[in-house]
Amino acid sequence: MTALVSRLDVAGDGFAAAADTMRAKLGEVESEHAKALAGGGEKYVARHRARGKLTARERIELLVDEDAPFLELCPLAAWGSDFPVGASVVVGIGVVSGTECLIVANDPTVRGGSSNPWTLRKTLRANDIALQNRLPVISLVESGGADLPTQKEVFVPGGRIFRDLTRLSAAGIPTIALVFGNSTAGGAYIPGMSDHVVMIEERSKVFLAGPPLVKMATGEETDDESLGGARMHARTSGLADHLAVDEQDALRIGRSIVARLNWRKAGPAPRAEVLPPRYDAEDLLGIVPADLKIPFDPREVIARIVDDSEFDEFKPLYGSSLVTGWAELHGFPVGILANARGVLFSEESQKATQFIQLANRSNTPLLFLHNTTGYMVGREYEEGGMIKHGAMMINAVSNSTVPHISVLLGASYGAGHYGMCGRAFDPRFLFAWPSAKSAVMGGAQLAGVISIVSRAAAEARGQAFDEEADAGLRAMIENQIEAESVPMFLSGRLYDDGVIDPRDTRTVVGMCLSAIASAPIEGTAEFGVFRM
Template sequence: MTVAALSTYIDPRSEAFRRNLADFDERRRSVAEARGAALAGGDERSHRRHAERGKLTARQRLALLLDPGSAFLEVGQLAAHEVYEQPVPSAALVTGIGVVAGRLVMVFANDATVKGGSYFPLGVQKQLRAQEIARQNGLPCIYLVDSGGVYLPLQAEIFPGPNTLGTIFRNIAEMSALGLTQIAAVMGSCTAGGAYIPTMCDETVIVRGNGTVFLGGPQLVKAATGEVVDAETLGGADLHTRVSAVADHYALDDEHALALVREIVARNPGPRLAEPPREPSPPKYDPAELAGIVSAGLREPIPAREILARLLDGSELAEYRARYGTTLVCGTGHIGGYPVGVLINDGVLFSESALKAANFIELCVQRDIPLLFLHNINGFMVGAQYEAEGIAKHGAKLVNAVATARVPKFSLVVGGSFGAGNFAMCGRPLGPTLMAMWPSAKSTVVGAEQTATVMALLRAEQLAKQGLELSAEEEESIRRPIIEAYDEQSRPVYFAARLWVDAVIDPVDTRSWLTLALAMAATSPRQDTQFGVFRM
């Protein structure tokens, strides 16, 4: 079915469109500021010292490593933004999915201009997230190592618990055992526990003069044994390629090291970027209009089909049960020539829409079609009538289907995403392959206004038991801080900084982002789905 312009279409000349666009541009600017800080990396002094050592920056290294002109899907670009007392752009680590020698790979590049490339807690979590994506999608991994190791003041958050630093090494070992090639290039410091990254990889390159690998650096050696030794003698490229065999290949400089890595990738197995099964075609409607279509106020509806008309190839959707459960639109289409099953909210979730979606997911799993969830949801309908009709068990069927479907699942918050509605639409706890937000999106367990109202009502009930009334001033003192905190914590940059989503993407870039994601999905290992028990 062709998705046509509907009566809810917002005319670009209308006041509503201009208001939406102005609101969106403001939110877009806040994302752009955070992105600018991430792309810049460390301060000017750090960059200057880095260059004086003959070293390329993390992003310069990636530009030489990746195939010229190929797409790069960055994961966790805004990680650690304004989280720590000191700036740690991108958590001192650049990660993402790219193409090297025609093969899809996951790359990890320490940014030594940021705190010497030290691992902060979010840097560890970012590396673990990227490794998780690589494992799920059968991607080889390339580690461009240049790190001072653990940021010691926060070691308690990095070292001892589960899913911390040691899990990085476990993942390397397990992925190597699965046949997913693990490659390292030591381009700077690699010390203490970090030394296990290159030594556990299948093949390792080390750069003359700058690359060093040792379990204990010169200062630690002197403190522990009294021995005085310089870094190059202790763990440099000559030692490790000629004497210890800690590394396999000797590189003259960064450029040479990256060329060697490309050669290693070329002669090892790995998935090639899959051609789309049908010729891609642009939407009939301009994706640039999306910023004006997305409502400035979350209480205003966002016309679901207008979103799809600007994302899907040819603006075409084969809609599933169009007349049933109408508050959730389901159907199949293509993006960039790749097939996709789409679920997008067009109102609150009722039992009928939950049942329709669960059934649609079953069909996509049976046909091996990836799923795309587009969130704009307050949650499930509440009230005595709906509880009596079993909305809880019908919603649980949808959550069950989302959680257990073993096809690639991509999750994008375009409007609001609240409470159980977030879970039903494949929020982060439900295991999406990749998840992103638009700059205008928001997500919390409950809306700010609802939370503030509930807390004020609770206080009023407490006072009523004492024969007192809640004054307007006291009610405002309860409501204001809740609304302000929720507003800050619901924003995309806040989510991305804590790795609750993998990216914040602009509507005009969404098709490109999804095209590369679906291309990756086309090569990912197939898995059998076993649904849980659906309560009937």
């Protein structure tokens, strides 16, 4: 392969200004991450610990292998909503007994671990990741069930959690439930539908209806332990496969279960010897300008994330607004598509289509690095077939069967977001830098379009156009689009899997490529009709 040569001026004013802006945005993201890490807050965490219990993240830390990384997913779920940041559940990928697993842990310090609409969406996203990538699922259960005031948004779609667990099992993907406390009503079916179940003596309580509801429904007098305690389920009902003496013992048993799965990855193994990039990851802070209208060279990003900074560029002289080429990342082969100057023209669209076909022929995963304002508009470009060429690229992305990973670096607007494999196109993973923005178009452009339409409508009616009102409307729209296109807003709605520090990009993408390789990687030769 050919080693990239960096031309980034790390001593320049532009780099320093961009880095300062990125650090400020990182500070904002980290403060929101801190809210998720705090769970229900100091009062409820202290109460939880006073009961002799570990927090959700402490349980995960003891479950995963020592010094192994844990890739937390969707930590900002519910940001900007009426619910606490994090959605009362922690999900992510961690290595347990040498096997990569998808871990879902209820956070009982947040409203007793009850499930609100965002908890549901986050859990369903986790299940999708497990099924697509053939990752064993470990549920660390302690939940009060549905958040009753929002049951209308949770009950009907919530059945998908049960469906997903049974489909995972049917697909031969192991499901394991470690029950740390209450698992009531619908939550009782989590252990009920898991392949392996561990309960803790005098701690786990699993029943469809608690003693008060049983008394109301049947008149029967009972208590927690006799109705759904761990010992009863281990000795009488048979729901518990293992009876642990405490939380640490339950986690030990869980690790033992994974060790006995005899789990094997179905995808390719990475290259054994891997060389790091030749350039410092710290430089990634200063590559994306504060003003996203200013273009940047994505090769500078590629040079700092791929092995040995080696990159074989495909069609470097054709469609130069899109950089495409082959590399390895943590020993895994990958094809990269990266926006260079924002706009996608016909040439870029055709180039991307061919490149995606080649990646499918060679069973190579694709990494999309977003910084696009969309497909080019205007009479000349319409006459040149912009629509059919953009559609060709979207057709290729839609029907490609090799795994896709997307990282939003800068702008990701309009149909360019679709062509570069946005969330609606089901990339296996999608992350955003703090500098990223995503919307139908930029705020100023959208406000301008509405202004032009309003002016034309006023003229058609023979009315005077109110310039002052128009200026106010434009400012309001720009502010709205600005607020709704930033990463934390989009991450809060689970449109990405997390806002990451640019310096962690290589590690995050590497962990995703490793997780992807748990399943077979197979391309396709079947695409929709390409309009030529």
